[in-house]
Amino acid sequence: MGAAGLGGAVLLGACGSSGSSGGNSPSPTTKRPPIGKEPGKLSILEWDGYQAFGTPTNKKAGGLIAGEDYTKKYGADGLTYSLIVNDSEALNKVRSGQQFDVIHPCIENLQDYVHDGLVQPWNTDLIPSFKNLNPALVKGGQLDGQQYFIPWDWGYGSVIYRTDKVDPADATGWELFWNPKYKGRISMWNGNTTNFEIAALKLGYGGKAMDHLSDDQLNNAKNALIEQYPLNKFLWSSEYSDLQPALQNGDVWVAYSWQDQWVYAKEKHLPMAYMNPSQGRLGWYCGFMLGKDTKNYYHAHEYVESFVNHKSCLSLTNLFAYGSADATIEPSEITNKAVAKSLDIGNPNVLSSADVHLQSWEPNEAAVQQAWEEVTASAG
Amino acid sequence: MTDRPIAEAPPRRLRLRPRGGRAFLIAPPVLVVLAVMVAPIVLIALYSVDVKTNLPFTPTKFTWSMWKDFLPPSGKFPNPFWHRFEISMVITVVVSLIAVAAAYPLAYFLAFVSRRSRYTLLLLILAPFFTSYLLRVIAWKIMLSNHGVINTALWDIHLRSHGDGLPWLIYSKFSVGLVLFYSWVPFVAVPIFVLLDRLDPNLLEAAQDLGAGRVTTFLRVTLPLSLPGVIAGFVFVLIPTTGEFITPLLVGGPGSQMFGNSIQSFFQDTPNWNYGAVLALWLVGVVFVMLLVFGRFLATDLREANS
Numbered sequence: 001m002g003a004a005g006l007g008g009a010v011l012l013g014a015c016g017s018s019g020s021s022g023g024n025s026p027s028p029t030t031k032r033p034p035i036g037k038e039p040g041k042l043s044i045l046e047w048d049g050y051q052a053f054g055t056p057t058n059k060k061a062g063g064l065i066a067g068e069d070y071t072k073k074y075g076a077d078g079l080t081y082s083l084i085v086n087d088s089e090a091l092n093k094v095r096s097g098q099q100f101d102v103i104h105p106c107i108e109n110l111q112d113y114v115h116d117g118l119v120q121p122w123n124t125d126l127i128p129s130f131k132n133l134n135p136a137l138v139k140g141g142q143l144d145g146q147q148y149f150i151p152w153d154w155g156y157g158s159v160i161y162r163t164d165k166v167d168p169a170d171a172t173g174w175e176l177f178w179n180p181k182y183k184g185r186i187s188m189w190n191g192n193t194t195n196f197e198i199a200a201l202k203l204g205y206g207g208k209a210m211d212h213l214s215d216d217q218l219n220n221a222k223n224a225l226i227e228q229y230p231l232n233k234f235l236w237s238s239e240y241s242d243l244q245p246a247l248q249n250g251d252v253w254v255a256y257s258w259q260d261q262w263v264y265a266k267e268k269h270l271p272m273a274y275m276n277p278s279q280g281r282l283g284w285y286c287g288f289m290l291g292k293d294t295k296n297y298y299h300a301h302e303y304v305e306s307f308v309n310h311k312s313c314l315s316l317t318n319l320f321a322y323g324s325a326d327a328t329i330e331p332s333e334i335t336n337k338a339v340a341k342s343l344d345i346g347n348p349n350v351l352s353s354a355d356v357h358l359q360s361w362e363p364n365e366a367a368v369q370q371a372w373e374e375v376t377a378s379a380g
Numbered sequence: 381m382t383d384r385p386i387a388e389a390p391p392r393r394l395r396l397r398p399r400g401g402r403a404f405l406i407a408p409p410v411l412v413v414l415a416v417m418v419a420p421i422v423l424i425a426l427y428s429v430d431v432k433t434n435l436p437f438t439p440t441k442f443t444w445s446m447w448k449d450f451l452p453p454s455g456k457f458p459n460p461f462w463h464r465f466e467i468s469m470v471i472t473v474v475v476s477l478i479a480v481a482a483a484y485p486l487a488y489f490l491a492f493v494s495r496r497s498r499y500t501l502l503l504l505i506l507a508p509f510f511t512s513y514l515l516r517v518i519a520w521k522i523m524l525s526n527h528g529v530i531n532t533a534l535w536d537i538h539l540r541s542h543g544d545g546l547p548w549l550i551y552s553k554f555s556v557g558l559v560l561f562y563s564w565v566p567f568v569a570v571p572i573f574v575l576l577d578r579l580d581p582n583l584l585e586a587a588q589d590l591g592a593g594r595v596t597t598f599l600r601v602t603l604p605l606s607l608p609g610v611i612a613g614f615v616f617v618l619i620p621t622t623g624e625f626i627t628p629l630l631v632g633g634p635g636s637q638m639f640g641n642s643i644q645s646f647f648q649d650t651p652n653w654n655y656g657a658v659l660a661l662w663l664v665g666v667v668f669v670m671l672l673v674f675g676r677f678l679a680t681d682l683r684e685a686n687s
Contacts, residue, residue: 089648091651092434092648092649095434095435095436096434115437116436116437192650230635232633233551233633234634235634249527250526251545366650366651369650369651370655373460373461373645373655376641377464377642378460379635380464380467380553380635
C-alpha cells in the first residue's frame with residue numbers, strides 16, 4: 001500500500017500537464033447565463049446506487065456521500081435521475097433525444113457520444129478537484145483535444161461464486177459460465193457487449209482483440225454464447241433487486257459481477273469469492289459527460305465537482321471498494337485495507353496491467369449488439 | 381289480417397347541424413387517430429426500410445434487406461427472430477385457449493348460479509386489476525421465487541427438502557404462461573358473462589320441454605349462443621399477449637422470452653432501431669390480420685349484446 005501512495009504522489013506531479021492540456025473552456029466566446037440565472041433542475045442519467053447524498057434513494061444504496069456539497073448548497077429536490085442498467089441503454093437513451101445535463105457512461109462509449117454530437121466538453125477550470133485526478137484516466141477522457149469525460153469510478157468485472165456450492169477445481173476462469181454442472185444456477189449480466197468480451201476472453205481473444213473481433217471471431221463468440229445462454233437462470237439487470245438477493249439466498253451460485261457485491265458478501269459473512277480468472281479480469285472506468293444542450297452549465301460543473309472531490313472519492317472506495325480517479329487518496333484513509341490490497345485499489349496503473357482487460361471502444365459495436373440479440377432469440 | 385295497430389312511421393331525424401358541421405365534429409377524432417396510430421406506424425415503416433435512422437450523421441437508403449433477412453424462406457435459416465416469433469405464438473395461443481377454458485365456468489357461475497350477488501362477485505374478481513399491471517407481475521415474481529411462498533410451503537410440509545425449490549416455478553415458460561393467464565382471465569370472463577347474462581331463459585326452458593338434458597341444453601343451446609363472447613374473450617387475450625414483453629422480462633428465463641422482448645431490446649439496447657422496426661411492423665401486421673379474421677365475430681358479439 002505504501003507503493004500506492006507513492007504512485008499517487010508521482011501521478012499528482014504529472015497531473016498538471018495532463019489537466020491543462022485537456023482542460024479549459026472549449027469555446028471562450030460562448031455566452032452563458034450566470035449560475036444564478038440557470039434553472040438549476042439537473043437531469044442526470046445514472047446507474048442505480050450513485051444518486052447524490054441527500055436524495056431519497058441514496059440511503060437505499062448504502063449512503064454514498066458523493067454529491068453532498070452540491071445537495072447541501074442547492075438541495076436534493078432539484079435532482080432528477082433516470083436510471084440505466086447497461087452502457088448500451090444509456091447511449092440509446094441519449095441518442096433517442098432525451099435531454100440530460102449530466103451523463104455517467106463508461107469510457108468505451110466516449111467516441112460515440114462525441115461523434116454523434118450528444119455532449120460538449122467540460123470547462124475543467126470550473127472543477128477544482130480536477131487537478132487531483134489520475135492523469136492516465138484523465139487523458140483517456142479526452143478527444144480532439146477537449147476534455148469530454150471527467151473520470152470518477154473504476155473497477156473490475158469478473159465471476160462471483162458461492163464457495164459452498166462451487167467446486168474449487170471448477171473455479172479457474174471464465175469457462176465456469178459454460179460448465180453444465182451449474183445449469184440453472186448461473187446468472188450473467190444483461191450487458192450485451194460485455195458478454196461478448198467474456199466469450200472472447202474464454203476463447204483466448206484477450207487484450208485489444210477482445211474489443212476488435214474479426215468476423216470469424218465474432219461468429220465464434222456468438223456460437224459460444226448460444227451454448228452458454230441456456231445455462232443461465234436469468235440475466236440480471238439490477239445489482240440490488242436481481243443479483244444480490246439471488247446470490248444471498250442461493251438461487252444463483254455463479255454470476256458476473258463487479259467487486260462491490262463481493263465486498264457486500266464479505267460484510268454479511270456469506271461464503272462467496274471473487275475470481276481472478278486465468279484469462280484475466282475485465283476492467284472498466286466510468287465518468288461524467290456534459291449534455292450538449294444543457295441549460296445548467298454551471299450547476300452541472302458544481303455537481304460533478306461534488307462527486308470527484310476527495311471525500312466523495314474516498315466514500316466511493318470505502319463503501320463499494322471501487323477505485324476512484326482521485327490520485328490523492330492515501331492508503332491510511334482506506335478503511336478496509338485487506339480488501340483494497342486484494343483488489344489492488346491503490347495501484348493507479350492497475351487498469352493497464354497485463355491481467356486486466358480494459359473495456360474499450362468497439363468499432364463493430366453494432367454488429368456485436370446485433371449478434372447478442374441473435375443469441376438471446378435463439379434460446380427456447 | 382292482424383288487429384295490431386299499424387305502427388306510426390318514425391319521425392324524420394332532425395338535422396341539428398348543417399353538413400359542414402358533421403365534418404367539423406369528425407375531424408378531431410380522425411386527427412387523433414392519424415396522429416397517435418397511423419403516423420407512428422408510418423414512422424416505424426420508414427425505419428424498417430432504412431429510410432430513417434436513429435443514428436446521427438448516418439446516411440439512409442431505401443432497402444428491403446432487413447425484411448429479406450427476417451422473413452422466411454429468403455432469410456437465413458434458422459432465423460433466430462423468426463424462431464422466437466413462432467415460440468411466442470405458441471405461448472400466446474396456449475395461454476389464450478387455457479384462459480378461455482378457465483373463464484367460461486367462471487362466467488357461467490356468475491351468470492346462472494349466483495344471480496343475486498353476481499355483480500359483487502364480478503367486482504371482487506376485477507378488484508386486483510385496479511392496481512398496476514407491473515405491480516401484479518412483481519407480486520407473482522415474489523410468490524414464485526425460489527424462496528417465495530409456494531416453495532416455502534412445500535419445504536414446511538416436507539414435500540421438498542429445504543432450499544430446493546421447484547426449478548420450473550419461475551424463469552420458465554410455465555411462470556410466463558401462469559402470469560399471463562392470471563392477467564387475462566377476468567377480461568375473457570366478462571364478454572362471456574355479458575352474453576350468458578342476456579341469454580333468454582325461455583330458450584333453455586324450451587330445450588328442456590323438448591326433452592333435452594342439462595348437458596344437451598348446454599351443448600346445443602347455451603354454448604352456441606355464447607360463442608361470440610368466447611371468441612371475443614379469446615381475441616382479448618390473443619392480441620395483447622402477442623406483443624407481451626413485461627411478463628417474460630420479469631418472470632421468464634432465457635428460454636421463455638417472447639417476440640416483444642426482441643423488439644424492446646432492439647430499441648433499448650442496440651443502435652439498430654431499423655431491424656427492431658421490421659420486427660415491430662411484422663407484429664402490427666399479424667395483429668391486423670387477427671383483427672380481420674376475428675373482427676366479424678366481435679361485431680356479432682356487439683349485435684348480440686345490444687339485442
